[in-house]
Amino acid sequence: MATIRARKRTDGSTSYTAQIRLTRDGAQVYQESQTFARKQAAQAWVRKRESELDQPGAIERANRKGATIKEMIDRYLAEMKKVRPLGKTKLATLKAISESYLGKLNDQDVNSQLLVEYALWRMDEEGGGVQPQTAGNDLAHLGAVLSIARPAWGYEIEPHAMADARRVLKKLGYNMKSRERDRRPTLDELDKLLKHFQGIQTRRPTSINMLKMTGFALFSTRRQEEITRIQWADLDEVGQRVLVRDMKNPGQKIGNDVWCHLPPEAWAIMQTMPKVLPEIFPYSAESVSASWTRACHMVGIDNLHFHDLRHDGVSRLFEMDWDIPRVASVSGHRDWNSMRRYTHLRGRGDVYAKWEWYEKILQAPIKLGARTLK
Template sequence: MGTITPRESKDGSTAYKAQVRIRKGGKVLHQETKTFERRQAAQIWIKQREAALSHADGLKAALQENPPVKDMIKRYIEELGKPLDRTKKMILGQISGSTLGEVKAAQLESSHIVGYMRMVDVAPSTRGHYLAHLSSVITLARPAWGFPVDSSVVADARVALTRMGLVGRSRHRERRPTIDEMDRLMNEFGKVRERTPDSIPMQELAAFTIFSLRRISEICRLRWDDLDEDGCRVMVRELKHPNTKAGNDTWVDLTPEALRIVSAQPRDDDRIFPYRPLTASTAFTNAVQFLGIDDLHLNDLRHEGASRLSEMGWTIQRVAAVSGHRSWNTLKRYTHVRAVGDKYEDWKWLEVIAPLRNQAVLKS
């Protein structure tokens, strides 16, 4: 016998979730759900599906179109039509390889998702990403492929996980390095480079992170062909954005210091900084730990750069032109104004990594 459950929508209206289950030996053999705006429509659908499933051929066809979550994910990746970013691909891969990935579409309930999320050892904000990526798959599965999966299960799971405190927004970091900490780091990076000339040039990368406000993954994608020196700008390919995950190529302004560092780089590769982001992140973390600096991340240097520009009196619009942010609400978390002026004025390390006299010779 089918069941109908009223559900309140976000706009305050009432929707009706219709559910049909076929049991055998005390176990759910097949389950289908569908949501309607009117109760009468839900009742009609239940009668139609129960009639169809009462025949052997109808039940057989339904069971054949009831793939596990991992197969839905596989088809989603194959037919999406655009490449997934690394994080989304990793998360979907983890779900596919878990017990959640084995659950059949028609049997998938919010309790399965809640149970999996409770087992994932990540921050509450990261669990939100897991839910969002899973929702992308499930939302497409019924209308695109006809799979009998209830698209509301993720939303129900999110409500439960939020109330349990397992899903929430990320905490805003306000950690900024002091000049002394940056001097110690730059000195250590220089020593490593002297001992191992082929090692990654962390002095340049750390300084450029501050002065460009770029993520290390973006820095390592910058290309000489995308540099407009006369316009003091560069195109960032695949700029990270909460709503646009791919194809988000954006021109951003370069501060004078950032352009100076770029101009000092050798042009022996298509990329300006031809290095692996993970290598840079690891090198930074190792140096921080070796020097005993407390709780400093490479990404904190972006916060430092945005706050520096604000302390120098730059307007929100001008800072956003460098950072690539599209709204003040997003940018404000990266700006923590503590003083007035430029604490990096006459910073000795800029002359070390990008001597003006050498650049003058190259341009002459």
């Protein structure tokens, strides 16, 4: 049974509260109400809800206690932890979503409109003012949760909500896909950075040896997280290879261990590291990133990431006329499409063939600090 009551607001306008009560065998089994500014809207809602509640199992579903998006994310993280740890970026993103206003909403509230609204909020100053690509990553990571929550745990989620939201955002003109970087360091920029790092090593010999880290990253094409995980036990001396553990991959990261060839320059730099710890480069990836960012700021270099050394290293090998399989044996790429994003050629030949800093990197002294040796 449904009733609609008109009520006067303090501003003199009228609101209409529609209430639905359902009884079975003399006992009330369900109650729901909504308030509208127009009576016609209230009547339309009553007709729609009564039709929906008349379907088999509808009352049971309506009475179920919903789960919040935060609860769904927490359950997802707990389940995934049993299989493999998530990457730090995905983990941080999901935790941020769970702590936002979106995390307080129930599963039944998840629809395309809500997801579009969240993406627009993220791109707004109030939500962080992020780029569309970052908002797209948020939706992608949340989508991984929703894709499991409905079929595996029975949460009430509109099946096509995420796909519809992405379609709407695309039609609104937002490019949610990550942009391909084509930034490579110049020799002049590397000269400034390495002089800066050399000065730090002179003043603080036990600090992170960014000379070695920079040179190895460039010639090996390895990411900073991979470099700091490499152990002496991971080396194949005969094949001049290294086992890169948990290599980043769109479909898999944890457990994705790949043997990668080390070019002579990278192999030589690595051999100058002291063999006193299991790790070859016993530094924190976060500290390496912070040191790089701070140095770029100090010497006036804009928009150059440590990861751009990998771009430079892969592009250098192609400029030296290496073929795709040979470059892939160094970079660890599985296909040309993914490798193409790292390839931005400037010409032919090896620009580092007579690079003065190569010998300086080899000769740079190493002194591990007490904190590193613990």
